[in-house]
Amino acid sequence: MNSLRYPRSAAVYGIDERADEVQHFGMPLKEQRDLAAGRAVADLSSFRVYTLTGEDRLRWLHSLTTQSLENLPAGTSTETLILSATGHIEHWVRIIAEEDSLWLIFETGGEEAVEWLNSMRFMMRAEITDRTPEFQSVGTVGPAPEGLPVQAEWNDPWPAIGAGSASYAALDLGQEQASPKHPGHTNDLRIQLCPREQLRDWQPGGVAGRDAWEALRIENWRPSPQDVDSKTLVGELDVLRTAVHLAKGCYRGQEAVARVHNLGQVPxxxxxxxxxxxxxxxxxxxxxxxxxxxxxxxxxxxxxxxxxxxxxxxxxxxxxxxxxxxxxxxxxxxxxxxxxxxxxxxIVAFKRENRVGLPQINREVDLRRFGR
Known part of the structure; x- marks a missing residue:
C-alpha cells in the first residue's frame, strides 16, 4: 500500500514486506544527494503506524519497555525497545507523544509486537489501533517540505544521550552529552506521518527510494531494526543513548541490561x-x-x-x-x-570501564521489587 506519488515506470521495488516500497529509481546516488539537501522525500511506506490511547497508556508502556515513558510530555519524539527475558532486542518502537495519545511506528514486526503488547494489557485502560490504512510514513532530512500533509512528526533524537541513559560509543563514552564530532549530527532524519487521502493529491518536488534513506542512516552511525538479529543486546548497538533509561525500575529483560552495565562487557x-x-x-x-x-x-x-x-x-x-x-x-x-x-x-568502544557514565541505581525500586 503506497499513497506517495512518484514515477512508477522508473521504480525498483523491494521484496517481502517491502514489496510496495520503492528501493530506488535507478539513480540512487542522486536520490541520496537530493534527500540530504531537502530536495526529496523518502518512501518509507513499509513502516506500520499505530495509535495508543487510554488513561493508562504511558504507565502501561513504561512498565513493559526500556524507555522512561510515565511522564512523557506531549510533543516528544523518542524510542523504546521490547526485550526478551534474556535481554535480547525483540521489537523496536518509535514514539510520538500527543496530549491524549501516542503514535507508535514500527519499521518491522509491528503486528507481532502489538499482539504481545495486547497480551500484557490485563486490566490496564489502554488500546492500540492500527492506523496504517490511514497514515503513511514519509522520510525527510530536516523539516517537512512545503505542502506535505503532516499529521505528526517523529524527530530522531539520535545521537543525543538521554537523561538516565548512557553512551557506549568511543567518541563520547562516559559523557553526559553527545560529542559534537559524532556523525549522528550529519543528517537530521525525521519521519512524517501523512494522511493517505491527502498524500495522494500532493505533488512532491522529488522522491527518493528506501536505499537513499538507509545510506544516510548508515552515515549517521544510526542503528535500526535492520541491525538486529536474535542475539542482539542493546549495548552492542549503542542504542542505550536514545532508547533505554537505566534507573527506571523493572521491565522484562532489565536484569540482563543491568548486569552488562555493572559487571561485564557486551559480547x-x-x-x-x-x-x-x-x-x-x-x-x-x-x-x-x-x-x-x-x-x-x-x-x-x-x-x-x-x-x-x-x-x-x-x-x-x-x-x-x-x-x-x-x-x-x-x-x-x-x-x-x-x-x-x-x-x-x-562505534561501540572496544573496552568500557564498568559503570562508566551510568546513573545511580534506583535502590528504592530494587528494595520494593525484592521485598526487602
Whole structure:
C-alpha cells in the first residue's frame, strides 16, 4: 500500500514486506544527494503506524519497555525497545507523544509486537489501533517540505544521550552529552506521518527510494531494526543513548541490561566500515567479516546494513566480536571467494570501564521489587 506519488515506470521495488516500497529509481546516488539537501522525500511506506490511547497508556508502556515513558510530555519524539527475558532486542518502537495519545511506528514486526503488547494489557485502560490504512510514513532530512500533509512528526533524537541513559560509543563514552564530532549530527532524519487521502493529491518536488534513506542512516552511525538479529543486546548497538533509561525500575529483560552495565562487557560491538569499492559492488547484509585471530583468518562478525554512499562509496555497519583489536585489518566476504579490505571506524568502544557514565541505581525500586 503506497499513497506517495512518484514515477512508477522508473521504480525498483523491494521484496517481502517491502514489496510496495520503492528501493530506488535507478539513480540512487542522486536520490541520496537530493534527500540530504531537502530536495526529496523518502518512501518509507513499509513502516506500520499505530495509535495508543487510554488513561493508562504511558504507565502501561513504561512498565513493559526500556524507555522512561510515565511522564512523557506531549510533543516528544523518542524510542523504546521490547526485550526478551534474556535481554535480547525483540521489537523496536518509535514514539510520538500527543496530549491524549501516542503514535507508535514500527519499521518491522509491528503486528507481532502489538499482539504481545495486547497480551500484557490485563486490566490496564489502554488500546492500540492500527492506523496504517490511514497514515503513511514519509522520510525527510530536516523539516517537512512545503505542502506535505503532516499529521505528526517523529524527530530522531539520535545521537543525543538521554537523561538516565548512557553512551557506549568511543567518541563520547562516559559523557553526559553527545560529542559534537559524532556523525549522528550529519543528517537530521525525521519521519512524517501523512494522511493517505491527502498524500495522494500532493505533488512532491522529488522522491527518493528506501536505499537513499538507509545510506544516510548508515552515515549517521544510526542503528535500526535492520541491525538486529536474535542475539542482539542493546549495548552492542549503542542504542542505550536514545532508547533505554537505566534507573527506571523493572521491565522484562532489565536484569540482563543491568548486569552488562555493572559487571561485564557486551559480547559484540557495532563498527562502521568503508569497504573497498574497486569492484563496484557492495556485499549484502549478512556477509561474513574476517580478521586474523591467532595467526589464522577467522570469521569475527557479519554486516548488518550496507549501502553505496554518494560521497564515501561502499559503506556498512557490522557487528563484530568485542575483543577484536581496533587495529585489526577486517575483510568482508564478497562475490565467490573474494574478500574485500575495509577501513574501520570504531562505534561501540572496544573496552568500557564498568559503570562508566551510568546513573545511580534506583535502590528504592530494587528494595520494593525484592521485598526487602
Amino acid at each position: 559484540r560491538r557495532l563498527v562502521f566500515l568503508h569497504v573497498d569499492g574497486s569492484t563496484h559492488t557492495i556485499p549484502r547484509p549478512g556477509a561474513e567479516v574476517y580478521a586474523e585471530v591467532r595467526g589464522a583468518e577467522r570469521v569475527i562478525g557479519h554486516l548488518t546494513s550496507t549501502a553505496i554512499h554518494y560521497e564515501y562509496g561502499p559503506v556498512a555497519l557490522a557487528l563484530i566480536r568485542r575483543g577484536t583489536s581496533p587495529d585489526a585489518q577486517l575483510l568482508v566476504a564478497g562475490d565467490e571467494d573474494e574478500k574485500l579490505p575495509t577501513t574501520v571506524e570504531e
